[in-house]
Every structure is written in C-alpha cells, then in structure tokens.
Amino acid sequence: MSGYNVAIVGATGAVGARMIKMVEQTSLPVNSVKLLASSRSAGKQLQFNGKPLTVEETVPESFEGIDLALFSAGGSVSKKFAPEAVKRGAVVVDNTSAFRMDPKIPLVVPEVNPEALKAHHGIVANPNCSTIQMVVALEPIRKAFGLKRVIVSTYQAVSGAGNRALQELRDETQAYLDGKDMEAHILPVSGDKKHYPIAFNALPQIDVFEEDGYTHEEWKMIHETKKIMLNDMDSKDIKVTATCVRIPVPVAHSESIYFEVEDPKATVKDIQDVLAKAPGIVLQDDPDHQIYPQAHNAEGSRDTFVGRIRPDQETPQAFQMWDVSDNMLKGAAWNSVQIAETMEKMGLLHMQ
Amino acid sequence: MSGYNVAIVGATGAVGARMIKMVEQTSLPVNSVKLLASSRSAGKQLQFNGKPLTVEETVPESFEGIDLALFSAGGSVSKKFAPEAVKRGAVVVDNTSAFRMDPKIPLVVPEVNPEALKAHHGIVANPNCSTIQMVVALEPIRKAFGLKRVIVSTYQAVSGAGNRALQELRDETQAYLDGKDMEAHILPVSGDKKHYPIAFNALPQIDVFEEDGYTHEEWKMIHETKKIMLNDMDSKDIKVTATCVRIPVPVAHSESIYFEVEDPKATVKDIQDVLAKAPGIVLQDDPDHQIYPQAHNAEGSRDTFVGRIRPDQETPQAFQMWDVSDNMLKGAAWNSVQIAETMEKMGLLHMQ
Structure with a gap:
C-alpha cells in the first residue's frame, strides 16, 4: 500500500x-x-x-x-x-x-x-497554542478591515503544561475538597524555582520570566503573532501585547482579545459576517440566548470558537471578543x- | 456603654x-x-x-x-x-x-x-466588588501620572454569586473528579434562562446582558469607575472598557488591567513606588523570585495586591498590571x- x-x-x-x-x-x-x-x-x-x-x-x-x-x-x-x-x-x-x-x-x-x-x-x-487560536480569528479581520493593535489576556488550560500538571490539578482539587493542604510540585513552570497550587487559583505566570517583566509565553504570543501574520517577528505594523494566565481548566484556552482595526466603517455585524465565513472558526455570538464560547464545550473540537464581539464604546475602530479553542488540538x-x-x-x- | x-x-x-x-x-x-x-x-x-x-x-x-x-x-x-x-x-x-x-x-x-x-x-x-479593587490601584496612579484609558479583563471568583453558587462549584467539581455529569442550576446568573457548569470552565458572562452586548457587570465596572474617580458616571475624561469572566476560584477576584497614563515620563519603577505607598495596596512585584498576586493568597485579607507591572513595549505611556483582592472583604x-x-x-x- x-x-x-x-x-x-x-x-x-x-x-x-x-x-x-x-x-x-x-x-x-x-x-x-x-x-x-x-x-x-x-x-x-x-x-x-x-x-x-x-x-x-x-x-x-x-x-x-x-x-x-x-x-x-x-x-x-x-x-x-x-x-x-x-x-x-x-x-x-x-x-x-x-x-x-x-x-x-x-x-x-x-x-x-x-x-x-x-x-x-x-x-x-x-506555533504556540495560545498564539494559534488568536491568529485564526484575527487574520480574517486583518484581511477585511486592517489591524492596528491587539491586547490579549488569556485564560489558559493546565494541559498546556503536560500530563503531570493535569494530574497535579486533579490531586490538588481533591485535596482542597477534602479540606487538606494542596501540594504543588510542577506549576506554574516545572523547571522554575517555586511552585504554586493551580486548583481554585489563577496563576499569572506561564513559562519563565524575561528581563522586561513579560513571561516567555507572553513574548511568544507577541512575536509569533507578528511572524505568522506579517512574516516578521519584530514588525511594527501591528502592535501586540499580552498577559498570560493559567486557570484551573484541564483543556481549552480562552482569550479576551481587544483589537483596533484600520477601517473606520467596520461594525460588529461586519466582523461577525467575516468570522462566520472564515476557515477554522465557529461563530458563537448570541448574547440574547446566552450563546458564547466556553472551554467546556470546545474540548475535543478542531475549531476555534469566537463570540462576545462588541465595540469599545469610547474608542473608535476598537472591538473586543472572546476566543476559545482546544489547546491540545488546534493549539x-x-x-x-x-x-x-x-x-x-x-x-x-x-x-x- | x-x-x-x-x-x-x-x-x-x-x-x-x-x-x-x-x-x-x-x-x-x-x-x-x-x-x-x-x-x-x-x-x-x-x-x-x-x-x-x-x-x-x-x-x-x-x-x-x-x-x-x-x-x-x-x-x-x-x-x-x-x-x-x-x-x-x-x-x-x-x-x-x-x-x-x-x-x-x-x-x-x-x-x-x-x-x-x-x-x-x-x-x-x-461599589461592585470588581470595581473596588481596580480603583484602589488606579487612583494613586491617576493622581501621580494622570490616567487616560483603562482596558480590564477579570478573573472573578464564584463567591460573588453567593453561597449557593459556591456549593454548586464544589458539587460540580466532585462530580467531574468522579467522572459524573456536572449539573448547573445557578451560574452564570441565577435569574437568567440558561445555566452552565463553572467547574473546570471559564464563563464570559457575569450578570445579564445589556442591549449593546456588554454584561451588566461590565457596564458596572465602566460606569462605577467613572463615578468613583471622576464623580460622573458618564465622564469622558478616562476611557474604560471591561470583559468580565467567572473562573472556578471560590474567593478573590483577579484582574488583568491595561492602562495608559498622561505623564510621558512615568516608568514602571515610578508606578511601583507610588503603589507601594498607597493605602490599601500591597505591592507584590518581583518576577525574579516569582512574586506576584494570587487569589489563593489574597483570601481573608482586606488589602488589594498588585504586581506584574510592566510597560507595553510598543505603545508609549501604556502599562499592564495584575490586581487581586478578596471580593468578599475589600470587594x-x-x-x-x-x-x-x-x-x-x-x-x-x-x-x-
């Protein structure tokens, strides 16, 4: 064969x-x-x-x-x-x-x-998992309306740190429910000096710290995004900055993405229409029926789910969205x- | 007496x-x-x-x-x-x-x-819990350097939705660990139509949706901040926008706060110095020793913990910080x- x-x-x-x-x-x-x-x-x-x-x-x-x-x-x-x-x-x-x-x-x-x-x-x-699901959603927006600036805060799953970290989440969670002390040996970064519980916590450290106060995960989101979208890891054509945070979710990263477009006429409806037709994207954006992407629903899917698209009410050409994908699959x-x-x-x- | x-x-x-x-x-x-x-x-x-x-x-x-x-x-x-x-x-x-x-x-x-x-x-x-801990940190920055713009993404604890929501988190968590289905009856909003599990999930809905696609919690963060800091809930002097997200943490909200100041000379060190002396604030900002605020550590304290202060590398006068406080106490x-x-x-x- x-x-x-x-x-x-x-x-x-x-x-x-x-x-x-x-x-x-x-x-x-x-x-x-x-x-x-x-x-x-x-x-x-x-x-x-x-x-x-x-x-x-x-x-x-x-x-x-x-x-x-x-x-x-x-x-x-x-x-x-x-x-x-x-x-x-x-x-x-x-x-x-x-x-x-x-x-x-x-x-x-x-x-x-x-x-x-x-x-x-x-x-x-x-690319890094957190970068992939962001650029899948940003690229159709960039193509249609131009893109000037991105500010992202992530809500990242524990599986990104591997199977041992996942087991640590389970062990800590059960210990907490049983009223026992939680023991941390792996997260936030297995090779770093200190370890903190992730169960029922939020850890604003993924990967090690760089000298400028950003973590390497944040550095990756900034420079990988530029390399993928602009073919230049240091391009100034789109400003990108990031805060990366681990939360007690096993699988699927969520991201709060703030972005500014070049086209002064772009509306939420325009952005929704573009994303609805974009490859790899499933638009889940119906607040009236409480439809928005959730980590719990994204696990096991190859798609990236996007919703909660809305304008910044005070800054023209600026929008926000919520972007969720299985970090182990699309990521x-x-x-x-x-x-x-x-x-x-x-x-x-x-x-x- | x-x-x-x-x-x-x-x-x-x-x-x-x-x-x-x-x-x-x-x-x-x-x-x-x-x-x-x-x-x-x-x-x-x-x-x-x-x-x-x-x-x-x-x-x-x-x-x-x-x-x-x-x-x-x-x-x-x-x-x-x-x-x-x-x-x-x-x-x-x-x-x-x-x-x-x-x-x-x-x-x-x-x-x-x-x-x-x-x-x-x-x-x-x-004020609303998520607003309080943010303005405690922003006000000393505003006084020292002026404040133009705030973009916040929250990581909010379940206790903000009350004791029944906390019990739901525990029940869902144990069900998940036991390989059973999670049953949601309260969150994201007890009075809303649909309910979703919070255990091992992230829910981008706190309070009901407004007509403009923002949740009422986000609306509160925007307008309460203006009323508290500027004595006018619709002031245009500081632009504020918010994304509010519930995560499976029992107590203490975390916030990823992006802000732009008026003073072109303000540095991270200046902001740290101002916050270190500010009332109600504990500065926890030492990346070299993995010191940053964590929900797990803030529970039970009246203080607001601030760290991870760093500049946006591409936008002058813009900074980011991580802000954590016990939503049931200071909040x-x-x-x-x-x-x-x-x-x-x-x-x-x-x-x-």
Whole structure:
C-alpha cells in the first residue's frame, strides 16, 4: 500500500496522544506509524487504529525511511533530532519552541499563512497554542478591515503544561475538597524555582520570566503573532501585547482579545459576517440566548470558537471578543497534522 | 456603654457572614448588633463575638434605634428597607446595585473618594466588588501620572454569586473528579434562562446582558469607575472598557488591567513606588523570585495586591498590571465597614 511513513516523537505525552488520534483521522494516506519517545518510555504499548504499537527510543536511525516526523517532546529533543530526521529525507513539523523564531523556518497556521510553507527546508514550526487560536480569528479581520493593535489576556488550560500538571490539578482539587493542604510540585513552570497550587487559583505566570517583566509565553504570543501574520517577528505594523494566565481548566484556552482595526466603517455585524465565513472558526455570538464560547464545550473540537464581539464604546475602530479553542488540538496536534495535510495539497510532502 | 447600634441586613448570606466578622473587628464602638434577613431565615442562630444571636425578619420597625445599617440582601430588599432605616435615623451602607447610579447618592471607596461621603443623605452605596479593587490601584496612579484609558479583563471568583453558587462549584467539581455529569442550576446568573457548569470552565458572562452586548457587570465596572474617580458616571475624561469572566476560584477576584497614563515620563519603577505607598495596596512585584498576586493568597485579607507591572513595549505611556483582592472583604464587607469607620472619622456618623 502506498502512503507516508510517519513518526511521532513524544508519543507518550499529552500532545503525543492527540497526535496519534489526529494521524488516525488524517486525510493523508498513511503507510506506517512509528511511536518514538525517550529511553524511559521505550517499550510502552500504545494503540494506533486499535492495534498495539510499541514505543521506541528516539535515535538518529529512527528516522530512516520516515516521510513525516511530528515532534512534541520538548525543545532540546527537537534541536537534537529534527536535523537528523531532515537529513534522512523527512519533513519535520515541530510543536516545540526550538525553531519558531528562526527566520529561515516557516511558522505556520494553515488558515493564516500556508504560503510560508513553500520556503521550508525540511522543518516547519508549529506555533504556540495560545498564539494559534488568536491568529485564526484575527487574520480574517486583518484581511477585511486592517489591524492596528491587539491586547490579549488569556485564560489558559493546565494541559498546556503536560500530563503531570493535569494530574497535579486533579490531586490538588481533591485535596482542597477534602479540606487538606494542596501540594504543588510542577506549576506554574516545572523547571522554575517555586511552585504554586493551580486548583481554585489563577496563576499569572506561564513559562519563565524575561528581563522586561513579560513571561516567555507572553513574548511568544507577541512575536509569533507578528511572524505568522506579517512574516516578521519584530514588525511594527501591528502592535501586540499580552498577559498570560493559567486557570484551573484541564483543556481549552480562552482569550479576551481587544483589537483596533484600520477601517473606520467596520461594525460588529461586519466582523461577525467575516468570522462566520472564515476557515477554522465557529461563530458563537448570541448574547440574547446566552450563546458564547466556553472551554467546556470546545474540548475535543478542531475549531476555534469566537463570540462576545462588541465595540469599545469610547474608542473608535476598537472591538473586543472572546476566543476559545482546544489547546491540545488546534493549539498543537491538529495544527501539526493540518500543516502536513496542507503541505501535501501544495505538493510539498513526498514519499521516499 | 456608649456605642453604635448596628444592623446587618442579609446576615445569613456569603457577604453577611463577612460583615459580621468585620463588625466584630471594627474600630467603631459598637453597642448592639441586630442580624436581619428574610422571613425564611428568621430564627436561625448565628454568632457575634462568640455569643449566639438570633436572626430576625427584616421589617420597617427593625431599624428603630439603629445608627448604622449594612445592607447586602439584594437590590429589591435595599430599595424597600433602606429608606425605612434612613427615616428612623440610621446611616445605610448599601452593598447592592440599588442606589449606585443615583447621582445624589455617594458611591465610595474610602481610599479613593472619601470626600464624596459629605454629600450623603442617609444612604451610601458600596461599589461592585470588581470595581473596588481596580480603583484602589488606579487612583494613586491617576493622581501621580494622570490616567487616560483603562482596558480590564477579570478573573472573578464564584463567591460573588453567593453561597449557593459556591456549593454548586464544589458539587460540580466532585462530580467531574468522579467522572459524573456536572449539573448547573445557578451560574452564570441565577435569574437568567440558561445555566452552565463553572467547574473546570471559564464563563464570559457575569450578570445579564445589556442591549449593546456588554454584561451588566461590565457596564458596572465602566460606569462605577467613572463615578468613583471622576464623580460622573458618564465622564469622558478616562476611557474604560471591561470583559468580565467567572473562573472556578471560590474567593478573590483577579484582574488583568491595561492602562495608559498622561505623564510621558512615568516608568514602571515610578508606578511601583507610588503603589507601594498607597493605602490599601500591597505591592507584590518581583518576577525574579516569582512574586506576584494570587487569589489563593489574597483570601481573608482586606488589602488589594498588585504586581506584574510592566510597560507595553510598543505603545508609549501604556502599562499592564495584575490586581487581586478578596471580593468578599475589600470587594464587599470590609469596604462597607470601612465606609462607616471613615464616616465616623469625618464626623458623619452619629449615635441616636
């Protein structure tokens, strides 16, 4: 049977599990799937399309004969092994931050900048989850009305920090309900010095702090948005700033997005009409019937849900909206597989 | 013994319980305390300073001999009984929205506009919780640097919707952990048509929707802020807009506040210095040591905690901060009792 030989690196992780599902459901012809992870996870049994598959340790030779390698095992793994995969003829779609800011490497959301894929040299970077769902909604607005400025505050799910963080949320939550002390060992950032409970709390730190007082997650939202929408991570054409906050939700990020457009005639109705027709977007915007996007409803969907679109009553050309998407699917596994599907349609993916 | 005769209306509610505590701890001399509620709650036994006290039904005659009446039993109760209390010589501090937008009634946060108390005619309105903690932090900034514009996104606690909503959060949370369906009967708004789970979710609706697509909570944040800071609920001197969101936190609201100042020379350090000295504020702003305000730590404190102050890197005179406070104390019970204490210091509170 003719089809692509696919490797999933980081198959035992929270995103890896979704990557397996997305490859099961992909429109790409798949000949074989190889599940890769660290030596610690090697030997584990997972399933692909109902059949057992053994996880193998990632080594350079793992990528012999691989056409498509999906990476989500941390930046250091990508830096070490993505070039090995490319050397052996694979296209790499990398879901870590390892290559995102490399100007030679496309950073792609298929609804926004598929053309950037043409310039790839083997590696395509998948943006950060919180960026993806924002630009999917902002790009149709930018195209129709121009975009001057974005101010976003996020309400991010715990799954973005991995399976251990999710277990920590469950453990802390049960401890709280039982009147016991909550123990934090992972969040807000597993590698940082201090850890705080996320259950019944809101943590205004995702990723480590930069010198300017922004977290690296906020930095990513600012500069990835510019690279994806304007092909320049430092572009001044759209002003972007962000506050990133973790809340006790397992899956699906929510975002409060304030934006200013160039077109002085743009109305809420115009923006709703544009978003209703935009790819990857589901408009849920009917306050009279209490219809608006919710994390609880977005889990498991590949779409980005947008609602609560309304004008700033005092600043012309300024609007607000509420944007929710499954951070593990559109924010990670689905966007990665969607990149591969888009590359195939553009003739950029090949069987060896 | 000489002291004030105090009535607490809505004593059995979530805020009422905190009002009892705040009156126990007040610097005001207290002669007697009367706990009032609906006929349904009459006869319940509560404690004041360790002694049992029976809850009585609120009737006009309840206020005979009362010097200070603290109301937190819903707008309709305030509209009915606050004038009865005033008629009998009491000063009313009302924690509902009944009188907040009446231009003749002062809307007061003691750190911000104590002078407004002088114009009272018996009733003083306590602002909405989410407004109070924001203006406590914005007022010192306005005084020092001028303030042009505010864009806020909130992360609000469930206790703001009362004790039944808190129980709903617990019940839904346990159901989720047990793999059962969550049942929603109260949130987002008990009187609205549809109800959604708050556990492990984020709900972008607090209070009912207005015709312009804003919720009434957002409307309150916009217009109360203008009334408190500028003495005009429709002032154009400061632009304010808001997105209000409920998250699964029991107590303490968090707020992501974006603001633009008039002074082109204001720096983060300047703003930190001003806030560090401001009344009612605790500055928690040390990213290097992961020090920032958290709901989990603010519960039980009367202070407002502010941190993560940083400049918008692309817009001059624009900054962001993270503002957290106990919505039941500074946002409700403490601000009410603080108003009474302030009135006493100003000679505006009298024993009959």
